[in-house]
Amino acid sequence: MRVRKMLSSAIVAGIVLSVVPTMSFAIGGASGPKVDYAIPGKIGEVVVNPYEVAPLTAVIRSGGYDLKDVSVRIVPKPGGQEIKYKVTDQNVLTHGGIPVFGLYADYQNTVEVEYTKSVNNAQGEHIKESYKIYTTGVYSDPNGLATTKASLFSSADVVKVDKEFSDRLYFVNNFLPKAGKGTRAVWNNPMGGALEWNYYPQNFIIDTKGEVRWFMNAQPIYDINSIYKAGVMMGFKQNVDGAMTWGYGQRYVKYDIMGKEIFNRQLPAGYNDFSHSLDVSPNGHYFMRVGSANQKRLDGKNVRTVRDVIIEVEPQSGKVLDEWKLYSILDPYRDINMKVLDQGAVCLNIDASKAGHTLSAEELAKQDASDKFGDVVGSGPGRNWAHVNSVDHDAEDNSIIISSRHQSAMIKIGRDKQVKWILGSPEGWNAKYKDKLLTPVDSKGNKIDCGPSGSKCPGYESDKGGFDWTWTQHTAFKIDSKSKGEILYLSAFDNGDSRGMEQPAMPSMKYSRAVIYKVDQKKMTVEQVWEFGKERGNKWFSPVTSITEYQTDKDSVFTYSATAGADFDLATGGFKSDPNPFIMEFKYGAKQPSVEIQLKDTTGYQAMPFSIEKAFSK
Missing domain, CATH: 2.60.40.3100 (Arylsulphate sulphotransferase monomer, N-terminal domain)
Known part of the structure; x- marks a missing residue:
């Protein structure tokens, strides 16, 4: 047996x-x-x-x-x-x-x-x-809203891809709309800040066929219920070594595209509320847009400031090398542009029930006199007076260029904390800054008349060409390869809200632009050399977010109109449908895109071409 x-x-x-x-x-x-x-x-x-x-x-x-x-x-x-x-x-x-x-x-x-x-x-x-x-299917955490699907987008409409761009991959930085799950915490020590910005991330890479070829599973590095591990993932940059840097809430991080952590750090103790921008300088330093964790105001109150501080951080040690407190450098009480902002779309705080509404001088003064601090439109430290959404370190003269949405201005500031120039409407600036305002000129150097206020230039109306300022713009990036000495080329996404320092008669009249300017820093003049978007009208209008950035490898201009096509429901104050962003890339100077891809049903922030060569071959 x-x-x-x-x-x-x-x-x-x-x-x-x-x-x-x-x-x-x-x-x-x-x-x-x-x-x-x-x-x-x-x-x-x-x-x-x-x-x-x-x-x-x-x-x-x-x-x-x-x-x-x-x-x-x-x-x-x-x-x-x-x-x-x-x-x-x-x-x-x-x-x-x-x-x-x-x-x-x-x-x-x-x-x-x-x-x-x-x-x-x-x-x-x-x-x-x-x-x-x-491999698994694409998955995104649902947030319980009627318009939200457990996917990154419902479809991609590939309208056009020229052969030269057919090898492109595009990294897309999107997020779910705000929902109750991510709005449980606010700062109160001291008062103010922007901690309520908490949206689940949707980061992915698509090819020129509209197919997803990479997406982020955020759970291992993100906790929407934790003050120090949540926030809005923003400021993505592909570094020279191919790895990605970005920030969210109280953190700034670096990972390679395989998902391997290089570092994941909490912000230095004196700062809070990272969002929008983390610039990687040619010298390797990081320039981050944050707020002050505890600022003493002139009235003796202590506040957390909102989107108005730039810090320079050494990458290996994490030491803070320098800071720019913009409420000490600029005028935090310039409120002329804040009075004409569409209160239905104050950047990502979208409230369709307030679409087209503006703040009166009395309402704004009442808010400024109150103890209401935080992510609210208002004047002075502790309120959202600047809303800086990009910072770019100009290593050529060791200065920074910022985009201030709520001032509708792009501003260059030196290492000495002095303003070098201001590209924006001259209306409402006090005497201290008058000689820093750039004068618009045409291609022959002739001064352009922008009317008595200086806000309504010949390109102000959508059916006319010519120069215009940017309005509630996103991204102000120097084009290094085309700039030299006193001549600086600057790209921006002109969202277009409050254009001409007013709200139009009908919302359908609003439009956005991708635009490039030529700044003569010695003569203090600015020339508009390229634009796109006006001809697309309201269908290409992005009330918030978006990007325009030059790409050296193909001598091209990339732009992402990231919140175009949103269908608002004025009865409920929400979306009937999510936005339908446009990815576009142009040969430099071209009037029509070489690439046009429209994503359907997703809320976009920014996007950019992604380089496989940097990621694996260097």
Whole structure:
């Protein structure tokens, strides 16, 4: 009987081994410990989403071999976009194998890899092989609103992609609309701040076919219920080393595109409420837009300030090297533009029930005299008087350029904290700043007459060309490669609210523009050299958010009209539908885009071209 059992066990073991001869199942025994997972190729195992943050990535482990000369190709879907890249030896060592990026969601991907493998760096064997890698579907945390789906967007309408741009990938920084789940905490020590800005992130990369090729699973690094681990993810930049930096709430972070953490830090103790902008200077320093965590006002009150402080941080140590307190540099009581802001869309605080409404001088004065501080339109430290949404370090003269939405102005400030110039309507500035205001000129250098107030220039009306200022603009970025010495080229997204220092007769008259200016810093003049958007009218109008930025690699201008096409419900004060943002890219100076992709049903902040070469080949 005992012999029969032993024979039966031996037969069963033989059957198991014969069924799966290529897979390692033994976990011990006379031969010693072995792996008990599948090795599908000629090196190691495949690990999908290796750092829990990027579900459409994988690592093919080295299997103990030394790997060199690695390249990866994601075989496209029929009619799809190929993703192909080389991988530096350093990236192979960092990830313990071959990093795979750009997988399709909910799909059996075919991944072709080439590499040279060796043992102890002996003469290597050149290998070509393919892997089948299945991935999860795209997922986004729902927030309970009728318009919100558990996806990043409902569809992408690819209108146009010129051949030269067909290899593009676009990183998109979006988020869910505000919901009750993320609005549980406010600062009260001291009063004020902008902590109620708390929207679940929707960050992803699409190709020029409109397919998602990467998305962020934020849960491992984000907690919407935690004061110090939540906020709005903003200010994404791809660094020279290919990694991504950005911030959210009380944190600023750096991760590579595979999801590997480089650092994740709390803001320095004297500051709070990061949002909008983290600029990476050519010198490697970070310039971040924050607020002061505790500022003594002239009236003796202590407040947390709102979107009006810039800090410079050394990247390795996290030390604060310098700060720009804008309420001490600019005039925080200039309120002329705040009186004409559409209160239905004060940046991301969208309240459709207040669409078209403005604050009277009496209402604004009453608010300024109260103890109501925080993310409210008003004057002075502790209120949202500046709303700076971008900062750009000009390393050429060691100054910063900021975009102040609530002043409808782009301003250059030196290291000495003195204003160098102001690009914006001259209306309402006090005498201290009069000689800092740029004078608009045409291409021949002739002064342009913008009327008695200086706010209504020849390009003020949508059916006429010519110069115009920016209004509640986002992003003011120097175009380094085209600027030299006293001549500076500046790109901006002109949202267009309060254009001409007023609200139009009908909301449908509003429009946005992508625009480039030429600033002569010696003559103190500004010339408008390019614009787009006026011809698209209200359908391209983004009341808030968005970006315009020059791209060196293709001598192009990228723009994202990020909240275009939102359908507001004035009865409920909410959205009937989410916005339908436009991704566009232009050859420099072109009047029509080379790329036009419209995303449907998603709330956008900003976007940018993403470089695989930077991420893996450098």
